[in-house]
Amino acid sequence: MKFLRLIRITNLLIIILTMVGVADYLLIMHNYQKVNFNFLDYSLLVFSTVLIAAAGNMINDYFDIKADRVNKPDRLIVSKYIKKRWVIILHWTFNAIAFLIGVYLSYHYKTLVFAFVQLVSINMLWFYSIYFKKKLLLGNGMIGLLTTLVPLLSVWFFSVLNESQVTHSPFHENTWSHVMHYNFIYLLAICAGIQNFGREIVKDAEDIEGDKLIQVKSLAMKFGGRVSVLIALYFIQLSTILGVLFFWKNTEILNGYEIYFLGIASTLNGILLVIYLFNKKIKIRTVHLILKLTMFIGLCSLFSVFIR
Amino acid sequence: MKFLRLIRITNLLIIILTMVGVADYLLIMHNYQKVNFNFLDYSLLVFSTVLIAAAGNMINDYFDIKADRVNKPDRLIVSKYIKKRWVIILHWTFNAIAFLIGVYLSYHYKTLVFAFVQLVSINMLWFYSIYFKKKLLLGNGMIGLLTTLVPLLSVWFFSVLNESQVTHSPFHENTWSHVMHYNFIYLLAICAGIQNFGREIVKDAEDIEGDKLIQVKSLAMKFGGRVSVLIALYFIQLSTILGVLFFWKNTEILNGYEIYFLGIASTLNGILLVIYLFNKKIKIRTVHLILKLTMFIGLCSLFSVFIR
Incomplete structure (x- = not known):
């Protein structure tokens, strides 16, 4: 159980849900097209992404021990329940497996994209943990970017399938010429990145005390909790x-119901800003929870294709 | 000067010579073909590779301080002339610049290969320094592989130029159909990898004393210096x-003079083995120097195109 908390299992489930959602959405939206969708390969891609995220979450806690003793002493896992050495070993093992899956997929689909994106993600999470998270907004921006990368990775899987140059592949100009459109997924990916970037700023506002110990320069540290949360809420x-x-x-x-889910999420974002502006007693913790909720509602829009 | 020794300047000059050699060889061998060779972009590729190698050499010394105090106390640089902190900062700076150049080239030539290979090399050198160099043969194998990668990277640059799908590019099937052949470079790359792999084993035989301190499991540690050098000489x-x-x-x-250079290098390899078998007084240091010489002679074969 401690281990599941260390890898942030809910966080990982959301990644799985997102990637499954994108696949379902694209397959149902384009069901008149021949896309040679391989369930096993796609599962491998999802698994590899989840492994990288799990490794990233572990290594982040590893370098955070000092701050977490202050911020959340009751939820400290590394060094208390799991040896530091094991966290490092598991971190590199997860990443190695994830990268090898990326290499396999790249080899199989004759494109470097999977091996490259997974390797970049591994490196980004590592540098986030040892450097960027302590820098003003850079760390938050990186997390936003990595959030955007999850649905994009799914899109790239489909675009590799769809735009293959092989004869009789959907996009081969002489035999078939329909090309999938991913615009809605792009919108969702960018919004998810923005929302998570904002959420990270709000999270920093909760963690001011412990962050002082490890010299984090967060927005909250610079302008105070209230102002930084306000900036985040304006931004989203x-x-x-x-x-x-x-x-x-x-x-x-x-023609879908996607717009309703995104509409609800946006409205909630707006209401949250207004409430925060006028009610000075609202807890940062509450803001954080509502931002999680709006992200989840946004994610639901991917599954609205089933409602029709 | 100390800094030039830290980054192993000769080592880097050899990399430059190799990459320039491959380019000269391919351009002169295929001078009847239109390859849109861009000197600046190729220089950037060479520069990026050299930066990665320099960073790799630095970080290797960084983790070797303990062993080097025994193996080569007079040649110790990190901690004695350059602060450890600076080595780390320069290491990441060099790698960051090299990776960004890879990203630029990938973007410019619309292929992930440059960004990917540079990122893989950076990661390989890092893992070599913190883990693989201490493992039996794995570390040596990695150095061999990275040696092979240098000429291959040049080949990939030319194959990207040559096999572009753009109309009127050399390989576009409707307008031009000559494709470059890189077989000789492949041979050279593999031989360079083999030779450097062998040279690394010989180097380990020189470093037994200090390696004991940092728990390196080298072939020399397992079978003794003489046997391990013999294995290396057989292998090459x-x-x-x-x-x-x-x-x-x-x-x-x-039709070129390439064969003569490779012939001389091979003969020298053979003579070295025979001498080592019968003359038990020959120093490991001498073997090491001769192996460096054969590699250099092999490299000269790339420039033999100018002799014709």
Whole structure:
């Protein structure tokens, strides 16, 4: 159980849900097209991504022991329940397996993209833990970017299948010419990145005390908790603007229920900002929970294709 | 000066010479073909490779301080002339610049190969320093592999230029159909890998004393210096076999002087083995120097195209 908490199992389940959602969405949206979807290979891609995220979560706790003794002493796992040495060994083992899966997929589909993205993610999470998380906004930005990468990885899997140059592949110009459109997934990926970037800023505002010990320069440290949360809440409204622009330019997608889920999430974002502006007693913890909720609602939009 | 020794400047010059050699060889061998060779971009690729090698050499010394105090106390640089902290900072800076150059080249030539190979090399050198060099033969194998990678990287640069799908590119099937052949470079790359693998085993035989301190499990540690050098010398004869097979199957390449240089290098390898077998007084240091010489002679074969 301690181990499941160390790897942040809910976090990993969300990644699985996202990637399954993207696959379901693309397969149902484009069910008139021949995409040679291989369930096993896609599962390997999801598994490899989850391994990297798990390794990233572990190594992050490994370097956070000092701060976590103050921020969440009751939830400290590394050094208390699991030996530091084991965390390192598991971290590299998970990453090695994940990278090898990436290499296999790259070899199998004749594209470097899977091995490359997985290796970049492994490196990004490592540098996040040892350096970037202590730098103003850079660390938060990296987490936002990595969030965006999860749905993008799924898109790249489909685009490799779809745009293959092999004769009779869907996109081969002489035999078939339909190309999948991923615009909705792109929107979702960017919004997820924005939302998680904001959530990270809010999280930093919760962790001020312990972060002082390990010299983290967070936005909250610089401007205080309240101001930094306010900046984060203003920033996440960007998703709403992007969403409106997107549906205005891509009216053909309006035939699903996706828009309702994203609408609810955006509205909640807006209400949260207004409440935070006028109610000075609202806890940062509550803001954090609501931001998690809006992300989950946004994610649900991927499964709205089943409602039709 | 100390800094030049820390990054192993001769080692880096050899890398530059190799990559320049491959480019010269391919350009002169295929001078009837249109390859859109960009000197600046190729220089960037060479520079990026050199940066990674320099960073790898630095970090290797960083983790070797303890052993080097015994093996080469007079040549110790890290901690004595350059602060440990600076070595780490320079190491990551060099790698970051090298990776960004890889990303630029990948973006420019629309192929992931440069960013990917550079990132893999950075990771391999890091893992070599913290783990693999202490493992029996694995570390030596990794150095062999990285040696092979240097000429291969040049080949990939040319194959990206040559096999581009753009109309009027040399390989575009409707407009031009000549494809470069890189077989000779492949042979050279593999032989260089074999030779350096052998040289690493010989180097380990020189370093037994200090390696005991940092728990390195080298072949020399297991079987003694003399036996391990003998194994290495037997192993490098493989190059001769590969060379004979190659020129037998690729007689069209026999119009250059390449074969003479490789012939001299192979003969020297053979003589070295025979001398070592019968003269028990020969120093390991001498063997090491001769192996460096044969590698250099092999490298000269790339420039033999100018003799014709």
